[in-house]
Amino acid sequence: MAALSFVIPMSVMTLFWGIIGGVVPWFIPKGPNRGVIVTMLVLTAVCCYLFWLIAILAQLNPLFGPSLKNDTIWYMYYHWS
């Protein structure tokens, strides 16, 4: 889990949604809609980040792999090598 190719996506996504949910709300100008806009930003960031996190964690340590048909494998072997 300490491999670089995992740390990079993790930090990029965390940073991205962290900025949207934690930093951008401070820059919304004061007005009647400020509360609603801030709520929407925070909730969007939380929901989308959680959804992405679940997707990547589910594939981190797979217990079984995909089962490919032989035709597919032959095709890929001959056409892509």
Place this chain on the structure above:
Amino acid sequence: MDSFFRSEEMCLVQLFFQTESAHNCINELGHLGLVQFKDLNPGTVAFQRRFVKEVKKCEEMERILRFLENEVVKSNIPIPADFTSETIPVPRDVLDLESRFDKLEQELKEINSNRDTLRQNFTQLMEINHLLFVAGVIKHERFPAFEKILWRLFHGNFVLRHAEIKPHEEENMAEDPVKKDVFVVFVQGDQIRGKIRKLCDGFHASMYPCPNNAYARKEMRTNANTRIEDLRLVLKRTEEFRETTLTAAAANLQEWTSKVKKMKAIYYTLNLCNIDITQKLIVAEIWCPVSDLNSVHTALIHGSEQSGSSLSPVVNRIQTQQTPPTFNRVNSFTTGFQSIIDAYGVGNYQEINPAPYTMVTFPFLFAVMFGDCGHGLVMTLLALWLILHQEHFRKLKNELIDMLVDGRYIIFLMGLFSIYTGLIYNDCFSKSFNVFGSSWSVRPMFHPHGPNDTLHDSGHLHLDPLVSGVYSGNPYPFGVDPIWNIASNKLSFLNSYKMKMSVIMGVAHMLFGVTLSLVNYIFFRNLKDVALQFIPEVIFMLSLFGYLIFLILYKWCVVMKSESAPSILLLFINMMLFDYSSEGTVLYRTQKPVQIFLVVVAVLMVPWLLFAKPLLLYRKHKYHTLEFLSSHCRNMADIFVYQGIHTIEYCLGCISNTASYLRLWALSLAHAELSEVLWKMVLQVALRVTSGMGSVLLAVTFAAFAVLTVTILLVMEGLSAFLHALRLHWVEFQNKFYKGSGYKFTPLSFDRMRDMQ
């Protein structure tokens, strides 16, 4: 600011104003649209109210106006749509308008009846013109039946000739040209002529006398022609006169309609107020948002100045125990979401409003179930089209389209989130994107034998992550790995992933709902309930379902062999049954004591939730025997029963609601399978054809693919996911904190009345 998170604070205000200025003041308030009049005469029946006659007069005028509008539309006269009516309707106007309308109605009715008589004469003359050589005129479609009956009656002893009347230009003056035939029958004998006459009457055929010699016939024809010319002139004059009257009326039609509507609303409102004994003062009670009191006051002063009365109206705020209506200030973006919350139940006064959170969680849960970025893109574009051309769609005045236009922002957000979840599910019209390179590779599976031997063993090659090199060790960075799209055991992986995802989302959503109830308790200064209800609820949910989520995440993050991996479902069931006998049931070392502790804690929460609050109330009731309980139930049995129901509902609900969130998995599976079927059985069939005809076949097949995608996948699946996401919000989310038994604030507003027409 905070007004959308919670309904606004309302106050009950008494208004006193003079009878002369009543109309102007109520008119101003109607334009403002911020006050709701309370009914001060709730006991009186409708026809006992004071202004019932005036209301009836207004309704009569509305009827005349509708009749006028019909006539104007029938004559294809355009109604000018400018709207400069800011004139305030006063009682004098009522009488004036009434007399005008009556006169107009009489005139129009006379003109119409005259025109109809003239038209009838005209058609008769035209028919005579045609039949100077024949004997009668009958409707075209009745002619075959007529001929058949003549045969049956006279056994062929007659001669029948008929011809169709070809319509000339003059006959276009008639309103609805009917196809007619002329006929002549030659028979012997007078009695038979009588029979034929009766037959013609039965068939509604008009018979005309046919003179026997040619000279008389020619004279009849010239006579008819002159009379036709005269009648044509008269008809033209009548039509012109009618048009001038109607155009003059049409110019004022909009203004009159709005005036009459406003007057009717004002009289209806006056019916709700109290007139005191001296007939000089009107007392009204209104509900009004506290933040708008100043504007109401200004409007009233304005109104009384306009009517020229000397005294300004008195605004007096009073305290009351009655529950005020619930008012949520919405703009055009938030009104859609607020209306879907209100459809289930309008919130209690000043209860927390779920709408601002629903604005994101509802489209998000929809997108989890819809999950296809191609379909999401189509939906977003459709919503953009609706948003940009909103006025054009509203003019069509179709109910279904109106519903779509009202929900345009909801559909827009649903589409946007669907694109995101589609990218994560890696599903675009059932195909996947490979942007970053898959984490799985097949070649290491070929060692040490080489491809031919490995592949001849079976029809499928099952990649094993334990063989080094097959799985790169790093998961696909964004979403589901594209190799699963071509794998034949795709569903084994996706089902496990989506089910666990649904449970995690569900528990998170419900915890959010329980947290909102904490916010409600704090707002209403109900700290007792925080300790008696909120804390046991949260601990119960966290100790059971929070632990379930921990198990899921732990199993995902820890490397283990597939044979020794315990099933989470079995772990959870054994935990509840305290069954630790079978081997291989531990994920981590200290699992058994931790699980026993959590189950015991959860079970202890049930009596806390069930008994603590009623016992506390019982003790208070014994020590202070005043009307402490007057705002709640009357006796202790009710309190115990209510609390028991709440406990059962919450605890059993935790389990059943968590399972209910599995519909997120079920619907996204259905959607993915449907779109794969459309690809495999519709589009791929055409793409496989290698000959030249393939392009034509592809064009036809693509049309079928597009139609099926839109109707089945976008409309049907979209509605289905919309409904299920709505149900998840209404039931599973809102029953953690929302009471929803208030009544909505319905202010007197002329803009709203105009929009409703």
